[in-house]
Amino acid sequence: MQRQMMASAVTLGQVQQQLATVADNIANVGTTGYKSRDAKFTDLLFQQIDNMTPADVDRTDATNRLTPSGIRDGSGARIGDTSLDLSMGTIEQTDNPLDLALTNDHQFFTVNHGGATVYTRNGAFNTQPDPNNPNTLRLLTKSGDALLGTNGQPITIPAHYQSLQISSSGAISVELANGTRVNAGQFGLVTISRPQLLEGRGNSLYALPNLAQLGIGLNDVVQPVAGNAGSVAQGRLENSNVDLTKEMADLINLQHNYQLNARSISIGDQMAGLVNGLLR
Numbered sequence: 001m002q003r004q005m006m007a008s009a010v011t012l013g014q015v016q017q018q019l020a021t022v023a024d025n026i027a028n029v030g031t032t033g034y035k036s037r038d039a040k041f042t043d044l045l046f047q048q049i050d051n052m053t054p055a056d057v058d059r060t061d062a063t064n065r066l067t068p069s070g071i072r073d074g075s076g077a078r079i080g081d082t083s084l085d086l087s088m089g090t091i092e093q094t095d096n097p098l099d100l101a102l103t104n105d106h107q108f109f110t111v112n113h114g115g116a117t118v119y120t121r122n123g124a125f126n127t128q129p130d131p132n133n134p135n136t137l138r139l140l141t142k143s144g145d146a147l148l149g150t151n152g153q154p155i156t157i158p159a160h161y162q163s164l165q166i167s168s169s170g171a172i173s174v175e176l177a178n179g180t181r182v183n184a185g186q187f188g189l190v191t192i193s194r195p196q197l198l199e200g201r202g203n204s205l206y207a208l209p210n211l212a213q214l215g216i217g218l219n220d221v222v223q224p225v226a227g228n229a230g231s232v233a234q235g236r237l238e239n240s241n242v243d244l245t246k247e248m249a250d251l252i253n254l255q256h257n258y259q260l261n262a263r264s265i266s267i268g269d270q271m272a273g274l275v276n277g278l279l280r
Contacts, residue, residue, distance in 0.1 A: 008264040015258045021082060022251050025242045033122030033204045034240040036085045036247075086195050089241035091233065097164045098125045098139075100187075101238040104231035106195065110148040110188040111141060113205055117148065119192065122204035123237055127157070135159050143203040149185045150224070157184040169230035187232065189225035197221060 018039040028034040088105045100123035102108070108119035125147065127137040136156040139147045146154035155172070157164065163175040170187030192198065197216075198206040211218055 008261045012261045019254050025247050029242045031240050032124050032237050036242045037082050039082045087241050089239040092237050095235045099237050101233045101236040102231050106191050112146045118205045118207045120205050148188045150188045155185050166234045169227045170232045191223045194221045
């Protein structure tokens with residue numbers, strides 16, 4: 001009885017974690033460039049209890065049954081993995097020259113976040129005057145982080161420009177007020193070959209863990225996008241890839257699972273009370 005209650009209690013904690021994952025997906029259904037996560041359950045340690053020897057088992061039953069004889073006593077379930085879904089969200093036309101979408105689902109923009117290089121697919125960018133040079137503008141994310149170019153340095157463009165064009169490779173071309181067109185750099189696009197290593201940092205930013213501790217080289221995970229292989233679409237934004245219908249269905253199922261396990265603990269406690277009453 002106690003083992004059954006412990007297994008249910010352990011599973012309750014894991015169901016709560018998956019509920020948090022689903023709730024996070026639902027909360028970000030309108031977040032530009034957000035990628036949903038999906039939690040998968042696996043069994044904890046279990047014990048196979050065999051009370052019958054092969055000689056005691058009916059031969060006909062042993063031949064026809066599809067499951068092993070005996071009882072498998074488990075310890076509950078846990079979340080084995082939370083996978084990141086990199087499938088494309090819908091592309092929305094905005095006609096804002098600073099709105100960019102990536103049409104390749106494994107490509108990312110590089111961003112300087114607190115001195116560390118992180119990655120994002122949220123292409124809703126804006127500009128801000130450079131405090132060190134009033135004649136230039138810094139290209140930033142909505143949260144104020146600097147976008148990085150192919151040289152690993154923050155991207156700046158001339159102030160008081162007349163128009164701005166960005167090619168599919170991420171090259172930035174600016175037309176000045178006098179009609180002169182100048183090259184203002186290129187976005188540092190990268191391809192993430194092992195996206196399941198990415199860890200969320202909020203504001204649609206993703207970072208990699210300490211790869212050295214995992215025995216993995218950075219070049220094995222992050223590769224710069226070749227100049228002709230970029231997938232930048234100017235004047236568009238990629239919406240969240242959250243499937244609200246699926247998330248709501250998962251939420252209902254998880255609530256039922258939570259209620260079932262909570263009810264199991266309650267019934268187990270009542271039965272233990274009855275047994276204790278009989279022994280007095």
